[in-house]
Amino acid sequence: MKALVVDDSGVMRRIVIGALAKADITDVVQAGDGQEAVAAVVEHDFDLVLMDWNMPNLKGIDAVREIRAMGCKMPIIMVTTEAEKSRVLEAIKAGANNYVIKPFEPQMLIDKVTDTLARASA
């Protein structure tokens, strides 16, 4: 199980990575913006992507679109402060599979991850 954690804040990436570790996901690559995320997806085969929305260079939502346009089907979870329903719908439409609103309890992220992976493999 290999995961990509995308956030422009290093602190936030550490929090997400810490939560993933509790779900036994320790093979993690980090990216600091959408562009780096797309480049990482070109290079590696990920089983899961956790994607922030507001980042420099390429926004998370556009990175999701690019990743889908490249033909990659791994589950993507948006992890963002964007809380409006319209935003959630926009992300799903772009190709995200699930949505976590910041700030979050680590357990809540773990649950979403487990749930998303279970649905993806079903």
Added chain:
Amino acid sequence: MDRVVFERFRDLIYDRSGILLRDGKEVLVAARVGKRMRSLGLEHHSDYYQHVVNDQSGTELTILLDAISTNTTSFYRERDHFEQMTGYLTAWLAEGRTRLRLWCAASSTGEEPYTIAITVKEALAGRAVDARILATDINTQVLEQAQVGEYEPEKVHPVPPELRQKYFAKVQRPKGTMLAVGDELKQLLAFRRMNLAETPYPLKGPLDLIICRNVMIYFDNTVRQRFLDEAFRLLRPSGILMVGHAESLTGLTGGFKPVRPSVYIKPA
């Protein structure tokens, strides 16, 4: 297909993929979109054009480009490239390189990237090196076929028998016996959709070798130049670019130096 409609398709296809349909390709375009039009229940080419343009999601455009692109390829096509590749790989490994990155930029149904994978595997000869081959194409259908990696035995014929034994396994399918590429080759490869006409490419260099064959013939010089500039940016110094034998890059190669016809090096 009438002239005006053809010109519209031609401009759209050029704009979105860099593929240049020369005059006289009306029949080809009409034939290739015909099947799709019937399944949509559309009668006129102009209606289909409208349908493509109206589809905001870009799905129909992808379907159109899939239909238009020519995907001819084969294992060990232009075989001398793979002999030269073996030479470069061997030299790089002798230099002590422990990371190899190769990019096959128009990989079609997979014969070319799997040939590269065999070449890399054989050059590695069991050495533990971090080697990866990226295979990209604009056409989603050929990418899916490539990922499945099953070929009719006749197609695999150009692969030398001992390598065929080593890297392929027989599988029974409804249409008969097929040869399936083994996991040890697949593990080296990542297949991604990428449009060579859209720069900058979402790639992180530095790459050791780029092979881009029999696709630039469909591009005009503007798009060729775009590709070559990106290839130059992404290659490491002393990195290698291989193009098709039929593809002359006269006047376009910028910083590249020719090593032999159709092989270029980025000077160190």
